[in-house]
Amino acid sequence: MTPYAKKYLRNALFEHSITVLKAGETRTLASGKVIGEGDYYADLRLLTTLPEALKVLSETITEMLPPNTRYLGAVPTGGMTTLGAVGSTVIDFDYDLADTLKLFYIRPEKKGHGEGKQVEGWLGTDGRAVLFEDVATSGGSMVRAIQAARAEVPGCNLTHAICILDREMGAQQALAAIGVELMPIFTATQLGLKKAA
Numbered sequence: 001m002t003p004y005a006k007k008y009l010r011n012a013l014f015e016h017s018i019t020v021l022k023a024g025e026t027r028t029l030a031s032g033k034v035i036g037e038g039d040y041y042a043d044l045r046l047l048t049t050l051p052e053a054l055k056v057l058s059e060t061i062t063e064m065l066p067p068n069t070r071y072l073g074a075v076p077t078g079g080m081t082t083l084g085a086v087g088s089t090v091i092d093f094d095y096d097l098a099d100t101l102k103l104f105y106i107r108p109e110k111k112g113h114g115e116g117k118q119v120e121g122w123l124g125t126d127g128r129a130v131l132f133e134d135v136a137t138s139g140g141s142m143v144r145a146i147q148a149a150r151a152e153v154p155g156c157n158l159t160h161a162i163c164i165l166d167r168e169m170g171a172q173q174a175l176a177a178i179g180v181e182l183m184p185i186f187t188a189t190q191l192g193l194k195k196a197a
Helices: 003-017 051-064 080-093 095-100 140-152 171-176
Strands: 018-020 040-042 069-074 102-106 119-121 128-136 157-166 181-187
Touching (some): 003 051, 140 171, 157 171, 171 181
Parallel strands (some): 157 181
């Protein structure tokens, strides 16, 4: 990540997406954990729906993709805007990657109509696959998505996950347990954020 991107994204996170909860305020995270006064809440959809932030973010993710990445996916809905932006960015950023990168997303459950798929788009077995999610907490949604992808596309090489923010509440360990490396752009510690107890 370039120094500009790091500074820009850090400032944008604090300006638009991260708030410290006040007395009486609570939020329920996707993991089911309830946080309250003094904890931070990160609504990264506010970041990923700003065009300039999305451009810097998509360039950063493109730079982070491990060698031989052929497929990039997301978990709805947190990663969907960013997934599309990365798809557009690679055209200008890395011509070779643009020629080979395909996108996919993993539904929370199989469709009840059509082909009844859970994995939509392009996911194959002929290259590395990477999953993107905006925030990683316990890692539960990413683990479920990866397991669904591996079940629907046996032999897919889904080895890495990228997130904007790792809350450092178990996602890295949960993903490592299924053979996936978590690559956060920022961790809670790097941003000086208090970890929820």
